[in-house]
Amino acid sequence: MAKGLAEQRRQEMIAALRAGGHRLTPQRLAVVEILAESANHPSVEQVFKRVQRDFPTTSLATIYKTMSLLKQMGQVLELGFAHWGSRYDGKKPYPHPHVICTRCGAIVDPESPGMQELAQQMAGKSGFRISHHRLDFFGLCPRCQGR
Amino acid sequence: MAKGLAEQRRQEMIAALRAGGHRLTPQRLAVVEILAESANHPSVEQVFKRVQRDFPTTSLATIYKTMSLLKQMGQVLELGFAHWGSRYDGKKPYPHPHVICTRCGAIVDPESPGMQELAQQMAGKSGFRISHHRLDFFGLCPRCQGR
DNA sequence: TATCATAGGATAATCGTTTTCCATAGCAGT
DNA sequence: ACTGCTATGGAAAACGATTATCCTATGATA
Structure with missing residues (x-):
């Protein structure tokens, strides 16, 4: 809801990436921004399509890798489902x-x-x-x- | 725990199959018995292996089909997980x-x-x-x- | 700016589950 | 019991989300 919250989360995720010694690539920054802003618990596919708007050559694998990285850093919450794909929460990663x-x-x-x-x-x-x-x-x- | 509970659940599942107009095949009865007795929330693979002891030619697909049938009749509870396989509860299907x-x-x-x-x-x-x-x-x- | 390990892209592989297709066998009804 | 219809079982292919592979490209540091 609040504009500042998304921005704060974005900064936190970027800081976490830096702290972990990971590179701040344009694709990662794009994923981070989307996760920080979307309140609708997006799927990998949804994130993928949005990143593609800015980086048309982006691969689906890159999204998966980035999601996995952010998840293991505790920066996104994965809502895994058995029969449909997973959904992600970057606003409240707990x-x-x-x-x-x-x-x-x-x-x-x-x-x-x-x-x-x-x-x-x-x-x-x-x-x-x-x-x-x-x-x-x-x-x-x-x-x-x-x- | 109580021996009678498993037997009761077995009867209930069989009754549900009958009521739904489904055939009581040996394979189905085997699956029902296993689900009624096991308290450890078995996986499809585990049920499969136990059924195979009595019916060596049993196919994995049959177990899946039976599980799905019992599930849609509300006779088993499926605990679906995103990254590992599903687990099933036939004792307390709610x-x-x-x-x-x-x-x-x-x-x-x-x-x-x-x-x-x-x-x-x-x-x-x-x-x-x-x-x-x-x-x-x-x-x-x-x-x-x-x- | 040169270096080098990390990250991205494309694709194949994985794995649990579902579907397909045909032969078989429950389960009426006689 | 016998017959016949149809649901079911078996085997294997298909499926879909996710992961691994492999090579090239590109951040980040000096």
């Missing part, structure tokens, strides 16, 4: 709830009340008609914590 | 929280306190060391609700 339309694929961020809300309550807030949901926690099980 | 080990792939069902718990709290209960989590709601957005 875990937070999402409401997803199974028909058009729209993804919105409900204002997170602290995560201790019920599914039904979230449905009301977003105006979505919730059919089902998914709540996953990732980490190491007791057996695996011993390295 | 949305509920899962705790997943990112190292060994173990999946356990924490006793669901009503879903209004924080990630940190769930970590304590399961003994897992949570690194990140995922909370998704699926449904129709306002624009799509108008068919």
Whole structure:
């Protein structure tokens, strides 16, 4: 929403790239800018097409590589789905709830009340008609914590 | 846990197949039995290997088809992941929280306190060391609700 | 500006899943 | 039980998103 937020995120991502010793190529800067600005959780394909507007020779592989790089630096959040492609969040690269339309694929961020809300309550807030949901926690099980 | 629960789920799945006008083939019955009994959220590959013990000529496609059928009848819950294969829950085929080990792939069902718990709290209960989590709601957005 | 490792581009490879096509076998109805 | 219709199983090809490969080009430093 706020213009300054996108700019701030852009700077943060660029700083992270610099700090990691990565090169600031035009393609990377383009991806960063798109991720910092888009509130619609874009797909790789969508980012690809937008980058192509400025750099027509860009390869899809470059987008994937850049996404992967930003992700492992914690600068983008990947929303991976099993049957459709992944979606990316560069504005809030930390875990937070999402409401997803199974028909058009729209993804919105409900204002997170602290995560201790019920599914039904979230449905009301977003105006979505919730059919089902998914709540996953990732980490190491007791057996695996011993390295 | 209880022996009777698996048997009950098996009966329910068979009844659902009958009600849907689907044939009770040996392969389907084998898949149903495995899903009703396994508490470890098996993958397609795991189900496949177990069915093969009884029916060596079984095809992987058959398992996929059967899983898909049971899923669309609401008799199994699919836990789809973007980068690894899907996992299936035939014991509790309705949305509920899962705790997943990112190292060994173990999946356990924490006793669901009503879903209004924080990630940190769930970590304590399961003994897992949570690194990140995922909370998704699926449904129709306002624009799509108008068919 | 010269150097050199890193990054980009094009394409092939990967992998879980789906589709295709035909032979087989459930499951009525006789 | 027997027959016949149609859904289902089996084998392999197709699929689609993502990843790897390989070579050239280009940032970043001195």
